[in-house]
Amino acid sequence: xxxxxxxxxxxxxxxxxxxxxxxxxxxxxxxxxxxxxxxxxxxxxxxxxxxxxxxxxxxxxxxxxxx
Amino acid sequence: xxxxxxxxxxxxxxxxxxxxxxxxxxxxxxxxxxxxxxxxxxxxxxxxxxxxxxxxxxxxxxxxxxxxxxxxxxxxxxxxxxxxxxxxxxxxxxxxxxxxxxxxxxxxxxxxxxxxxxxxxxxxxxxxxxxxxxxxxxxxxxxxxxx
Numbered sequence: 001x002x003x004x005x006x007x008x009x010x011x012x013x014x015x016x017x018x019x020x021x022x023x024x025x026x027x028x029x030x031x032x033x034x035x036x037x038x039x040x041x042x043x044x045x046x047x048x049x050x051x052x053x054x055x056x057x058x059x060x061x062x063x064x065x066x067x
Numbered sequence: 068x069x070x071x072x073x074x075x076x077x078x079x080x081x082x083x084x085x086x087x088x089x090x091x092x093x094x095x096x097x098x099x100x101x102x103x104x105x106x107x108x109x110x111x112x113x114x115x116x117x118x119x120x121x122x123x124x125x126x127x128x129x130x131x132x133x134x135x136x137x138x139x140x141x142x143x144x145x146x147x148x149x150x151x152x153x154x155x156x157x158x159x160x161x162x163x164x165x166x167x168x169x170x171x172x173x174x175x176x177x178x179x180x181x182x183x184x185x186x187x188x189x190x191x192x193x194x195x196x197x198x199x200x201x202x203x204x205x206x207x208x209x210x211x212x213x214x
Contacts, residue, residue, distance in 0.1 A: 030105055034135075039103050044088075054088065056089060056090065057092070
């Protein structure tokens with residue numbers, strides 16, 4: 001409990017809520033290409049609103065190395 | 068990085084908590100390959116992390132940068148581009164803060180994967196946000212947390 005200066009166990013509510021959100025799929029982040037060509041990180045909702053190109057990995061469809 | 072190692076790294080990531088839409092191996096057939104990862108902290112803030120694979124990864128420790136937001140600043144608005152033991156940073160490049168993760172004493176090419184580096188960076192980011200809230204250095208939060 002000393003690591004984060006926590007005084008009580010219920011000080012960890014925020015972390016518990018974060019974990020619950022993660023497990024329920026309510027917390028997500030993805031890579032997109034920004035207006036300046038640089039990679040940005042945003043939530044799926046933000047990415048949809050922005051209309052920016054999503055560049056996360058599509059497993060199995062992008063051969064990075066030639067066999 | 069060899070194709071064999073790449074497949075191992077990809078396999079580890081696919082079986083991890085890191086979702087495919089969060090990361091992408093970039094420029095893999097060039098002399099400057101890197102892994103870009105989107106990381107969200109407990110506060111819901113989003114960051115982009117670049118793990119530089121160009122220097123003979125995994126045999127050398129890869130440089131790790133926070134490329135977005137750029138540049139990261141201290142609570143007082145100061146630069147974090149200089150090496151700092153207390154903030155766990157190394158010399159930044161191109162305006163990006165460089166995170167200190169594994170040291171030479173801890174680095175093991177056959178035991179440590181990119182996933183473990185990502186986890187360390189996630190911890191660094193959480194500590195960074197604690198620094199923003201309190202003004203205390205990252206070192207103070209990490210004291211006693213042997214890893």
